[in-house]
Amino acid sequence: MDLEFTDDQLELRDAARQVLAGACPPSLVRSLYEGTGSPEELWKVIRELDWPALGLPEEHGGLGLGFVEVGILVEELGRVAAPSPLLATVTQFAAAVRGSGSSFALGDVASGRRTGTLALADDGRWDPTRPPVRAESEGSGYRLTGRVTHVLDGDTADEVAVVVGTDRGPGVVAVPGSEVVASRQTTVDPTVPLATLEFDGVAVPTERVLLAPGAPGAADAIARIVDEATVAIVLSTVATCRAIFEATVEYAKVRHQFGRPIGSFQAVKHRLADCFLAVERAGALGWFAALTVAEDDPRRPVAVAMAKAAAADCAQLLSRDGLQLHGGIGFTWEYDLHFLLKRAVTGDLLFGGGAFHRSRVAAMLGLADDGEAQ
Amino acid sequence: MRLRFDDSVEATRQEFREWLAANRPSVEEMAADPAVSTGHAPDWARRWTRAMFDAGWLVPGWPPELGGRGAGPIETFVVLEELAAAHVPRTTNVQGLGIVAPSIVDYGTPEQVRDHALPILRGELTACLGMSEPDAGSDLASLSTRAVLEGDEDTGEWVIDGQKVWTSGANYADFCFLFCRTEPDEPKHRGISILLVPMDAPGITVRPLPEIVHPDEPDLNEVFLDGVRVPAASLVGRRGDGWAMANGSLAHExxxxxxxxxxxxxxxxxxxxxxxxxxxxxxxxxxxxxxxxxxxxxxxxxxxxxxxxxxxxxxxxxxxxxxxxxxxxxxxxxxxxxxxxxxxxxxxxxxxxxxxxxxxxxxxxxxxxxxxxxxxxxxxxxxxxxxxxxxxxxxxxxxxxxxxxx
CATH class of the missing domain: 1.20.140.10 (Butyryl-CoA Dehydrogenase, subunit A, domain 3)
Structure with a gap:
């Protein structure tokens, strides 16, 4: 197993980091927090760089690179708490389309003309075996009823991939954002906009059925789609945590008390060493999980659940110690640290927190009682 | 970034796996005579080390004359992985193979390599590492075991006095890779040298320290050195370079x-x-x-x-x-x-x-x-x-x- 980037991948990372340093400064993030800005300009830059096309196949207008390269972009966006439709469009919507064996709208995704997302959460629980939206057959299509929460970009995405339940088993359909009643949730982090979607008899024509309910292997395909979306959240969240970590180490070097840098105190050093371990631990598990997605390896379900649980541990530790070690300054609205703290705790809980994913691991290790969450 | 190694690496794995199956010590002989100290090499362990050496698997990255095959780090990794998977120890003399032999190869004279490193690699000798002292644990550089050169640097003798503690394997080892202070006037990190000291030299007393578990099979020891004399040629590397070499040799593995x-x-x-x-x-x-x-x-x-x-x-x-x-x-x-x-x-x-x-x-x-x-x-x-x-x-x-x- 080779868990280090190739030279090309490192080059992509450095280039992305450089672009975002200019296109997504903390002032942009602040403008979202203060309701004075919009992510539109940044999205334009991202589209011009062809980032939406990066991981899509060439026959659909993509650049034909893999999930590792997509993950590198996701990390860089997470690092600066970038508000961007890229995450939901590529790692959720396009993942759902491709994971369903469809090519619906991929050309428009690649060109940046259409954005998308994935709707799955039932009152904040992401269990692919229990989707909250029901699909009833109607003619050759379906009619949807139900309510999904915490849909990333749910009130702005052009397309919503919806995991649906039927009597014949689960499936995936695409619904235009314009046909859904979306209400934006007021959450801690405006760079990760979440919405509740109501499906009140929305009709889905047959050409918008991405994965027919009851199709052989549908449940496995959906599990894989959700895993891909989950790993992307892991990579984004751990990258945010790494940014908190780096900011905290720097602060510990320059902040003086009792005539010396606070980073020279062993109580601070040991906490930062433990933070470093938490970031590296979650990062290594995250990239291993990303590789199992990229290479369609059978270890994927366990690897993803473990990675998400570790990302949750990491986010909890780094949001706590990052804030605590910054002291009073980190507690102020004016200091930029809180953008990262809020992004970290959001990533901790999106697509399931630590306890949920550990219960999945327990089931996969054969340790859970029957009937527990998979 | 990918999940699998190159085919050539997997071919090495397969080759080693087959060799291992044919040449490994049996479960029965290991269980009948297990090592009880990291300085202890039962007969099966000596034969095993020798077999690994002869076949070039012992330290795969080294040349054949040192028990290797000029392999890369990934091949070495794969060998370690296969050994662990087969539940076969690479060696019972962990410090000897892992730290002492590589340090002698890096810093020692050709004679020291011939008389000390190679015998470890062939399973003929075992070595212990004399570092910690009662007042130098985590703060190792403050160690105070003293060695004074009597005579000149070619024909003289080092005379050693002091005490080591927590010395793994000293109760069975044939010689000690001993850290001692030879330059008392230099700053503490620059005053330490390394000597090769036979454990049966007059003046050495080893007292095993039974541990809180398995007290009947102690691995840790106190080592008392009282006027112990070794030839001047026992010095490894340069005088005063011991601390730098320690960092180098510990980094080895x-x-x-x-x-x-x-x-x-x-x-x-x-x-x-x-x-x-x-x-x-x-x-x-x-x-x-x-x-x-x-x-x-x-x-x-x-x-x-x-x-x-x-x-x-x-x-x-x-x-x-x-x-x-x-x-x-x-x-x-x-x-x-x-x-x-x-x-x-x-x-x-x-x-x-x-x-x-x-x-x-x-x-x-x-x-x-x-x-x-x-x-x-x-x-x-x-x-x-x-x-x-x-x-x-x-x-x-x-x-x-x-x-x-x-």
Missing amino acids: RGMVWVSAVMGLEEALGSLVAGAPAHLAAMGPHERALAVDQIVQIAIDTQAARCLGQRGFAKLARGGSAPEQALMKLYASDCRQRVARIAADVQGADSLELGSVPNDGHQAVDEPRGTWMEQWFHSFANTISAGTSEIQRNIVAERVLGLPRG
């Missing part, structure tokens, strides 16, 4: 030392997961849920330790720096401790029983062995020795994160 630690951890986790259902079945639902969560957390840590090790290793193999490596000793030893304690809890009061798991010789003596509770006590060897976990955190904070010294 740092790129790989995590492999056996992680595989030991994986083995322990495997036993825990395999044995858990019987105990879980007897628990009520709430107790069971709590116990399962503990098992899952250490399972995640075990996989993380492997991924972290491999990520750092991949960086090193490409010639880069790998901050992950600095974390591995801290993390793997902590995990090894926790897995034993969690397993003891899951097993319940039965884990208090002593001696119900015999030493079958498949692990190095310094690895935790025995029942879960014995393993837990034993595991403190790894969180205390070679730099305590607290010192490891300081090292990470200062050398990797660049925080100022306190």
Whole structure:
């Protein structure tokens, strides 16, 4: 197993980091927090760089690179708490389309003309075996009823991939954002906009059925789609945590008390060493999980659940110690640290927190009682 | 970044696996005569080391005359991985093969290589590492065992006085790679030299220190040196360079030392997961849920330790720096401790029983062995020795994160 980037991948990372340093400064993030800005300009830059096309196949207008390269972009966006439709469009919507064996709208995704997302959460629980939206057959299509929460970009995405339940088993359909009643949730982090979607008899024509309910292997395909979306959240969240970590180490070097840098105190050093371990631990598990997605390896379900649980541990530790070690300054609205703290705790809980994913691991290790969450 | 190694690496793995199956010491002979100290090499272990040396598998990265085959780091990794998977120790003389022999090869004279390094590599001699002292543990550079040169640097003799402690394997080892102060007027880091000292030299007294578990098979020792005389030619490298060499030689295996630690951890986790259902079945639902969560957390840590090790290793193999490596000793030893304690809890009061798991010789003596509770006590060897976990955190904070010294 080779868990280090190739030279090309490192080059992509450095280039992305450089672009975002200019296109997504903390002032942009602040403008979202203060309701004075919009992510539109940044999205334009991202589209011009062809980032939406990066991981899509060439026959659909993509650049034909893999999930590792997509993950590198996701990390860089997470690092600066970038508000961007890229995450939901590529790692959720396009993942759902491709994971369903469809090519619906991929050309428009690649060109940046259409954005998308994935709707799955039932009152904040992401269990692919229990989707909250029901699909009833109607003619050759379906009619949807139900309510999904915490849909990333749910009130702005052009397309919503919806995991649906039927009597014949689960499936995936695409619904235009314009046909859904979306209400934006007021959450801690405006760079990760979440919405509740109501499906009140929305009709889905047959050409918008991405994965027919009851199709052989549908449940496995959906599990894989959700895993891909989950790993992307892991990579984004751990990258945010790494940014908190780096900011905290720097602060510990320059902040003086009792005539010396606070980073020279062993109580601070040991906490930062433990933070470093938490970031590296979650990062290594995250990239291993990303590789199992990229290479369609059978270890994927366990690897993803473990990675998400570790990302949750990491986010909890780094949001706590990052804030605590910054002291009073980190507690102020004016200091930029809180953008990262809020992004970290959001990533901790999106697509399931630590306890949920550990219960999945327990089931996969054969340790859970029957009937527990998979 | 990918999950599998090159075909050529997998071919090496296959080649070694076949050789291992044909040449390994049998489970029966290891269990009949297990090593009881890291300085102890039972007959089967001597034959095994020699076989590895002759076949070029002992230190794959070295040339054939030193027991290798000029292999790359990834091939070496694969060999270590296969050994661990087969439950065969690479050596029983961990410090001799891992630190003493490579240091002599790096810094010693041709005669020292011939008379000390090669015999270790051929399974003929074992060595111990004389570092810690009663007043120099974590602060090793303040060691005070003194060596004074009588006569000139060619024909004279070093006269050594002092005391070492926690010296693993000294009760069986043939010679000691001894750190002593030879330049008392230099700053403490520049006053240390290394001498090769036969353990049967007059003036050496070894007193084993029975440990809190397996007290009848002590590995740690006090070593008293009272006017011990060795030839001037026993000096390894230059006078006063001992501290620099220590950092060099300890770094030798740092790129790989995590492999056996992680595989030991994986083995322990495997036993825990395999044995858990019987105990879980007897628990009520709430107790069971709590116990399962503990098992899952250490399972995640075990996989993380492997991924972290491999990520750092991949960086090193490409010639880069790998901050992950600095974390591995801290993390793997902590995990090894926790897995034993969690397993003891899951097993319940039965884990208090002593001696119900015999030493079958498949692990190095310094690895935790025995029942879960014995393993837990034993595991403190790894969180205390070679730099305590607290010192490891300081090292990470200062050398990797660049925080100022306190």
